[in-house]
Amino acid sequence: MPEGPSIILLREKAAPLISRKILNVKGDSSKFDLQKVLNCPVLDLKTFGKEFLICLPDFTIRVHLQLFGSYLINERKDGALKLGLIFGEDKELNFYACDARIIEEPLDQVYDWSAEVMHESWDAGKALKKINAKPDRLIGDVLLDQGIFAGVGNKIKDEVLYEVRVHPESLVGEMGKKKLADTVDTCVSKSFEYLEWEKSGRPEGFLKVHRQKECPVYHTPLTSKKIGKTKRQSYFCENCQKLYI
DNA sequence: GGGAATGTTCACTA
């Protein structure tokens, strides 16, 4: 379910709940006392990468859908309800199989908004600086680093690296200034493309390599292997994507 | 039915 763009979409869909009051709470979240949010008005809804933030007067609820999480707006389903916020008749927001917890600190103190690829404060220069501080890291690991590219997930990572024709095991310090900057910018553009893809119902063809069988250009088999410290499955083309090492 | 997968987070060890 979640990569950053999916959470942006969640925020858009849930936006009508802003300024409404939480009249009832349901669910089973071991991370905090659900009753704490009762009668709180929703001041704002924000996202940071894959995190969904429900801003209340004295604190924030942070929801992370992790790998299997899901949500329903004005609907319910069977299954482990972790957090259900009820705003009135047929007005509710339900989260399943997620991680929900409370953030007490002001958000600006917790989050570096310039690291969120779809945020207006996104700063490519700062991302490059963070990357250049550790030149031995693999680009495949770096793109998944939420402290640098909050919101980028394994799908976007594979698609970005294919688009810029860079092998995921490339060392960032060997890629060269221009290629690295291009890769950073593509993380942003691909995330917005991903959002449009999701909004249009995920038509076939958007994913060029992720979980695909063959290279769109050479029609040769793609490589699929676990990469780097994150050990996440990576899909790429050995012919197209250059290994900088 | 088994295995993998859009992702963190935490407990434990060296």
Next chain:
DNA sequence: CTAGTGAACATTCC
């Protein structure tokens, strides 16, 4: 104390 490792969580699809 820090860095690193593996388990835990929980759902859906092939």
